[in-house]
Amino acid sequence: MKHLIPEFEKLRARYPAGFESSFVLPCLRRIQEDRGYVADRDIDALVEYLGVPRIQIEEVLSFYGQFRRKPIGRCHIQACRNVSCSLLGAERILDHLTKKLGIAPGETTADGRYTLSTVECLAACGTAPVLMIDDTYHESVTPEKIDALLGTLP
Numbered sequence: 001m002k003h004l005i006p007e008f009e010k011l012r013a014r015y016p017a018g019f020e021s022s023f024v025l026p027c028l029r030r031i032q033e034d035r036g037y038v039a040d041r042d043i044d045a046l047v048e049y050l051g052v053p054r055i056q057i058e059e060v061l062s063f064y065g066q067f068r069r070k071p072i073g074r075c076h077i078q079a080c081r082n083v084s085c086s087l088l089g090a091e092r093i094l095d096h097l098t099k100k101l102g103i104a105p106g107e108t109t110a111d112g113r114y115t116l117s118t119v120e121c122l123a124a125c126g127t128a129p130v131l132m133i134d135d136t137y138h139e140s141v142t143p144e145k146i147d148a149l150l151g152t153l154p
């Protein structure tokens, strides 16, 4: 994380003194963007850099579902399983994905290509069922659309 400190310093200048805890979220986002996840050593470094209690960083990490604490596959597939998506076939979509990828939610394929996760709502309920692959939404998905999509992923 130390190589990001010059970048953090530029951002930090926008925050008033005493608001270090508000600066935790952008730091964590940038760390994850850089490494792909937030490691324990990143938390240690952030505690030292910002001078905030470790619990403040842990709270942000556990509140926001987008943060990852361990490495994931090159493609992160997130399947919504909340009410709107469930009513429109989320279970069938997840079942199709688990069979197709050979992994359960929370797992990564042996070749490190895909990680499959479930999420509670991707805020696109009107076009359920919804998947998010990396930063891209895929709405009104069907098993056929998934097959086509998987063929286009790196």
Ligand code: FES
Pocket: 080, 081, 082, 083, 084, 085, 086, 120, 121, 122, 123, 124, 125, 128, 129, 130
């Ligand atoms: S319930 Fe699936 S996007 Fe909201």
